[in-house]
Amino acid sequence: MAAQPIIDVVDDNPDIRRMLSLVLNTHGFTVHAHESAEAFLAEERTAEPRLLILDVRMPGMTGLELHSRLLGQGEKYPVIFMSGECQPHETTAVQASAPIAFLWKPFNTQQLLQAIQEGMKHLSAASA
């Protein structure tokens, strides 16, 4: 039996972390919420398949920088980016990183759930 995938939410906004965790938990997902990219990196990552939901703009390390760093370390996870505001160069960089989805806040929760389903398919295909 395949291990239950984990969804890592990295967002500096506590309201977003709390509410998103609530929604995803209700939908049966295992959620790990992190207040910053540094906090995510500091936590030991277990062997379960992972899907990342990253905020692009955060104080300190941004979501983009975190993604690049993980790729540099050979950790390839399906990623969903979300952002409330982006500079054009950040938008270009997000799109170039081939995410599952790039969602502009405020977005419809259904869009996120669809993107997560898409990410789960990637994880299934990778583990098969």
Next chain:
Amino acid sequence: MFLGDMLCLTHKITDRLLFLLLSLYLLYLLFELDRLYRSKSISLLKISLFLYSAIYVNRIYHYLIDGSANNLNVFSLTWVSNLVVVGSILAIILLCIGYWGFTLEKSGLETQHAESQTESMRQLIKERDQLLMLNARVSAISSLSSFSAMLVHDISQPLQALEFGLYELQSQATPDQTADHLRHNIHELQQLSTKAGEMVSHLRQLMGRGQDHVSAIDPHMALQPILPILQGEALQRGIALTYKSQLNTPTRIMSNVVMLQRIVFNAVGNALDALQDQPKTQACIQIQLYTQVKAHETWTVLEIADNGPGFSEDVLSQLSAPIQSTKPHGMGLGLMLTQSMVRMWGGHIQIDNHPAGQIPGGLLQIWLRTAADEKSI
């Protein structure tokens, strides 16, 4: 003897001819002058010289006709010499009146010119004021657009959380859910909605009108809506921004909330730009509010200090010099506008660099008049 008489006569004729030529030349000059000024007084002068010339022409003409030397003498009591005397007196009177009139006219013209110049100066000052106001608006829009990105980001957070919460609430709205549980969730969503509403309210306030209204305001409260925005922007740039109010009791100052916020935006924006390229371990900006007694009067001082490169000599000198700004971001002009605005509120500003020996950096102090029983003006 005969030769002597001849010489004397020749001398007299030459004299009269010279007078005549001189009068005619002066007449010519007056015609030229009249072309320039078109003055009635010059016409009077022309008449007087014309009269004078005519008298002399008549005199020489009669001498040439009858050959009598009496026609050349003034006091020979012939009708020709009498005409010369009367005509000369009349010409001199006309000359005096004409000259007096011309002087008056010229003086009037100069006054008129000076008045028109004063009016031009008034127009220029008015245009300058309009330009300053335009610059203030452009500066405000510029500040606003600089921070609008931050506001958009901040507003999107509670809205997104609200969306998640509503979605969750919808999925929980089943018959077996207790009303208490739902009430708690609804309360949380209301708080998020309030957060978004407050942000929109702050944005509206920043864009609002009524910037000329001066009233007694609480500076600490006035700064509250903009501090999170400034701190967020500073955080993004890796700069520490601290705020401290040393006002022990609620203090009210004569000011305008929107303009005071813009002034702080502008000042902190300048400090952030100045610190941007500073290779410092910890760039920081300190905003402080405190009271200080100066000249037997208690003032409320809003101080913005940073540990950047400080103000340049150009900027420091601009506050005492006429308006001029060649700075890339118009920092000097921004300070001039700040100074004008604060003066309008009865206060003043001081800018300086930290004295040698202390941590270097720029220091802007806005001295605001503490409101006693003043009404809004």
